[in-house]
Amino acid sequence: MKTFKSGGVHPAENKLSANVAIQPLQLSKRVFIPISQNLGAPSQPVVKKGDEVKVGQLIAKGEAFISAHVHSSVSGKVFKVDEVIDSSGYRRPAVIIDVKDDEWEESIDKSEELKKEISFSKDEIVKKINEMGIVGLGGATFPSHVKLMVPEGKKAEVLLINGVECEPYLTSDHRLMMEKAEEILIGTKILMKGLGVDKAVIGIENNKPDAIEHLAQLCQNYDGITVQALKVKYPQGGEKQLIKAVTGREVPSGKLPIEVGCVVNNVGTAFAVYEAVQKNKPLFERVVTVTGKNIHNPQNFLVRIGTPVSELIEAVGGLPEDTGKIVSGGPMMGKALISQDVPVVKGTSGILLFNEQESHRAPLKACIRCAKCIQVCPMGLEPVLLAQLSDHQKWDEVEKERVMDCIECGSCHYTCPSGRPLLDYIRLGKFRVGQIIRNRSKN
Amino acid sequence: MNEVLIIAVISLGAIGVIAAIVLFFVARKFKVIEDPKIDVVEEKLPAANCGGCGFAGCRNFAEAVVSKAKKEGNLEGFNCPVGGNEVMGIIAEALGLEVEESEPQVAVVRCNGSYQHAPKKIKYEGPATCEFAHNLSSGESGCPYGCLGLGDCVRSCQFDAMYMDKETGLPVVIEENCVACGACVKACPRDIIELRNVGKKSRRIFVSCINEEKGGLAKKNCEVACIGCQKCFKVCPFDAITMNNNLAYIDYEKCKLCRKCVPECPTNAIWELNFPPRKEKSDKKPPLKDKEAREAEQKKPTEKASPGKIAKEKLDADKKDNKDIIN
Numbered sequence: 193m194k195t196f197k198s199g200g201v202h203p204a205e206n207k208l209s210a211n212v213a214i215q216p217l218q219l220s221k222r223v224f225i226p227i228s229q230n231l232g233a234p235s236q237p238v239v240k241k242g243d244e245v246k247v248g249q250l251i252a253k254g255e256a257f258i259s260a261h262v263h264s265s266v267s268g269k270v271f272k273v274d275e276v277i278d279s280s281g282y283r284r285p286a287v288i289i290d291v292k293d294d295e296w297e298e299s300i301d302k303s304e305e306l307k308k309e310i311s312f313s314k315d316e317i318v319k320k321i322n323e324m325g326i327v328g329l330g331g332a333t334f335p336s337h338v339k340l341m342v343p344e345g346k347k348a349e350v351l352l353i354n355g356v357e358c359e360p361y362l363t364s365d366h367r368l369m370m371e372k373a374e375e376i377l378i379g380t381k382i383l384m385k386g387l388g389v390d391k392a393v394i395g396i397e398n399n400k401p402d403a404i405e406h407l408a409q410l411c412q413n414y415d416g417i418t419v420q421a422l423k424v425k426y427p428q429g430g431e432k433q434l435i436k437a438v439t440g441r442e443v444p445s446g447k448l449p450i451e452v453g454c455v456v457n458n459v460g461t462a463f464a465v466y467e468a469v470q471k472n473k474p475l476f477e478r479v480v481t482v483t484g485k486n487i488h489n490p491q492n493f494l495v496r497i498g499t500p501v502s503e504l505i506e507a508v509g510g511l512p513e514d515t516g517k518i519v520s521g522g523p524m525m526g527k528a529l530i531s532q533d534v535p536v537v538k539g540t541s542g543i544l545l546f547n548e549q550e551s552h553r554a555p556l557k558a559c560i561r562c563a564k565c566i567q568v569c570p571m572g573l574e575p576v577l578l579a580q581l582s583d584h585q586k587w588d589e590v591e592k593e594r595v596m597d598c599i600e601c602g603s604c605h606y607t608c609p610s611g612r613p614l615l616d617y618i619r620l621g622k623f624r625v626g627q628i629i630r631n632r633s634k635n
Numbered sequence: 636m637n638e639v640l641i642i643a644v645i646s647l648g649a650i651g652v653i654a655a656i657v658l659f660f661v662a663r664k665f666k667v668i669e670d671p672k673i674d675v676v677e678e679k680l681p682a683a684n685c686g687g688c689g690f691a692g693c694r695n696f697a698e699a700v701v702s703k704a705k706k707e708g709n710l711e712g713f714n715c716p717v718g719g720n721e722v723m724g725i726i727a728e729a730l731g732l733e734v735e736e737s738e739p740q741v742a743v744v745r746c747n748g749s750y751q752h753a754p755k756k757i758k759y760e761g762p763a764t765c766e767f768a769h770n771l772s773s774g775e776s777g778c779p780y781g782c783l784g785l786g787d788c789v790r791s792c793q794f795d796a797m798y799m800d801k802e803t804g805l806p807v808v809i810e811e812n813c814v815a816c817g818a819c820v821k822a823c824p825r826d827i828i829e830l831r832n833v834g835k836k837s838r839r840i841f842v843s844c845i846n847e848e849k850g851g852l853a854k855k856n857c858e859v860a861c862i863g864c865q866k867c868f869k870v871c872p873f874d875a876i877t878m879n880n881n882l883a884y885i886d887y888e889k890c891k892l893c894r895k896c897v898p899e900c901p902t903n904a905i906w907e908l909n910f911p912p913r914k915e916k917s918d919k920k921p922p923l924k925d926k927e928a929r930e931a932e933q934k935k936p937t938e939k940a941s942p943g944k945i946a947k948e949k950l951d952a953d954k955k956d957n958k959d960i961i962n
Contacts (some may be wrong), residue, residue: 281773283848530757553760583762603790613762620767 193398194515195423196436199570201603202425203524205399208483209363209490214371216494217507219291223266223498224276224535225251226286232258237287240579243270245594248254248297248474251287254325258337261325265476265496268292279520281530289498301471304373310382310469317386317469324468325475329460330354330429331521333539336465339455340386349453351392352438353380353462355407356422356429358397359522362542366480367492369403376459377407377414379466384416387455392417394459395438397424426524427601431456433570445597460541480504484545486512495536502532504543516551519544524602554611565604565614571597575604575614582621587628590621596629598622650859672701672730679725680715685793687716687816704730716740717794717814740830742796742808744788747904748781749803753857769824778856780846782806782827792821804863810837831887835945836909838892840885842867843906847880856900861904 233256239245245264252262268291276286287375296302312320322337342348351378357365368378380392394411396404398421406421420438427433432443434456441452449456457465460478467473476497482504483490491508501518505511511532519526520540528551563573573594581590595618604614655864676697684692690699700713710732715722720736727734753776759768765787773779784804789797797811797819799805806819806828819828827845842861850862864882875889875903884906885896894913897905 213757264948280771282779528757530777615928616761616767619772620764623770 193423196433199568200425206360207388214492220499225498227252228536230260230327241272263474266291267295300473307470330458346450348387353394355396355459358426358429375466376462379462392425394419482544498535514548516548517546557610568603568607579614579617584618591625595621681717685816738832746782747859748857752859766824786821788819791818839908844904866899
């Protein structure tokens with residue numbers, strides 16, 4: 193069984209909602225759509241207070257190269273263009289819309305019918321993906337059209353579709369692969385055409401045998417697409433780890449995957465691309481897993497962007513009594529939310545509820561130099577050294593130790609028998625070194 | 636036996652002589668002529684190497700001072716915050732110049748979001764550094780502008796002039812020890828600490844809040860936040876108060892310490908330090924308890940122990956605690 197070589201951990205999988213079909217969540221009364229939901233430059237709002245909007249209407253424009261448009265996920269009246277709390281507790285600009293009915297833009301094809309034929313050229317596909325505001329739905333929210341524009345002198349050879357879903361608990365990609373497999377395959381075809389490659393591999397971890405079987409069967413009708421089963425290991429869903437696992441190639445330090453001829457997209461992105469190109473539907477809803485050991489009926493919801501997290505929790509029966517932490521994303525890389533008012537954004541893959549006992553960190557002890565963190569680091573870094581240097585503010589040495597290569601998977605902190613906050617210090621180092629590098633390139 | 640000894644002595648001696656000649660010429664060729672005044676100036680400086688003057692250390696400051704004196708014949712723009720006017724006067728004298736007296740300054744903490752005023756809503760379990768906590772989230776109280784209470788400023792202080800108050804969770808400046816080197820200002824990721832003129836009899840009035848959110852939002856997280864109501868702005872007879880982004884700021888150069896703005900503030904966000912108690916009783920708003928306590932601590936040395944000593948004890952206890960957290 194293929195997998196990446198160095199490092200990795202295997203946390204308890206806890207895929208509680210793996211067999212629960214995707215259900216559309218009831219529309220909220222008011223949605224809060226942050227106007228900047230992607231990596232790169234912030235977008236600019238194009239609606240104002242009192243405007244009537246329809247589902248799928250453009251509400252914020254991303255004009256910079258690395259930026260994405262944002263569309264309304266509901267129909268109704270713009271209550272105001274203000275600020276809304278984000279997952280970190282800081283306020284970010286957002287469009288707040290009072291929901292009325294569910295009136296879609298006429299250009300969107302609402303039918304369930306499968307549209308297999310791809311009638312667009314390469315440039316049209318890229319343009320369409322840009323227009324529909326598609327970003328990477330794996331979590332990093334990198335604008336998808338940028339990925340399709342291969343820089344000059346580089347050549348894309350293979351497209352990797354990421355169906356790994358290595359984070360414990362989350363099942364949104366798994367369900368999508370089970371229920372929308374054809375659409376994902378057509379989306380993959382579109383991405384292949386957009387990139388100009390004739391080979392695509394869908395990487396799926398071995399703990400989803402049903403999805404592997406289902407997709408492998410359907411693949412036979414699609415030239416060039418194959419399914420690759422992978423050994424269960426976290427963080428296999430990381431771009432660089434997936435490339436290593438599937439193709440055996442290693443992305444050089446500080447470079448992008450295109451350096452080794454690879455482009456990686458999530459299955460969710462492939463589905464969104466299908467809807468955008470074939471059905472003219474902008475990215476305004478996504479599948480979100482709502483799960484946790486305390487919840488009786490974990491669910492996979494199809495949620496409109498901007499819906500407050502509190503409504504998702506309400507839909508699974510309300511907040512259980514001894515909830516200690518609400519996490520947006522998976523338990524390994526997710527972020528603890530500061531309030532239930534935080535809206536679902538394009539990058540929200542799951543809402544995870546921890547009970548009081550699960551939500552606290554292990555007591556802090558001294559480092560015993562066991563080097564387990566070094567063993568599990570998938571990027572071949574030395575987390576203990578990086579954390580120490582960062583604690584002592586030796587930024588130049590932190591940079592020399594390749595801190596910017598860290599993918600923040602958290603394996604080091606997870607595995608540390610002394611419960612040292614290694615990733616926290618490495619993040620601090622990354623932040624500072626990033627600042628230093630930016631200043632250097634300015635001067 | 637003797638022969639070996641003689642050869643050794645002669646050869647070593649020869650090497651010595653040759654090396655001496657080489658070194659003599661090298662020393663001549665690469666001689667650095669340094670102004671003896673630099674040494675003189677450096678001697679007068681406090682040798683704290685704190686960097687408060689903007690130079691890496693006292694030696695660099697001395698070099699810069701001497702070169703400026705040589706070139707322009709004045710010491711404009713140079714100030715040793717640790718030594719203050721006294722030391723600058725001595726230096727000027729040594730260089731045969733006159734120095735303009737600069738107003739002494741002191742660090743003030745512009746946040747009053749104590750545990751009491753801005754209760755914790757979430758629990759932070761990460762490493763005890765403000766910088767990381769600031770990048771991670773808006774903090775335990777939810778105020779994105781307020782003090783995180785993890786003590787980066789206290790750790791940066793080289794003069795034992797700050798400590799964390801355990802009861803309020805806020806840093807306190809010990810004015811006697813503060814030399815206004817600005818290390819804490821740089822260390823604070825939220826720019827809460829500001830250097831302000833000490834003022835007459837070290838009396839100061841300032842807005843103890845830097846929250847730029849709209850009033851309601853600010854008040855939601857902290858009951859002593861500046862809500863941008865402009866009451867102080869309207870009452871100030873000297874135009875010392877400016878309003879910017881829902882936040883009042885008192886210019887210490889223009890402020891005449893009339894204290895008219897203090898009772899106007901509906902949230903008690905304006906602080907007066909080291910003033911005698913007011914004559915008329917303002918029964919409308921009794922000053923907040925912990926504010927009083929903090930003022931008293933800063934104001935007067937008790938008979939038994941000086942504030943410096945109390946602070947030192949607290950500081951040691953604090954350091955011990957921090958150590959526990961870090962290790």
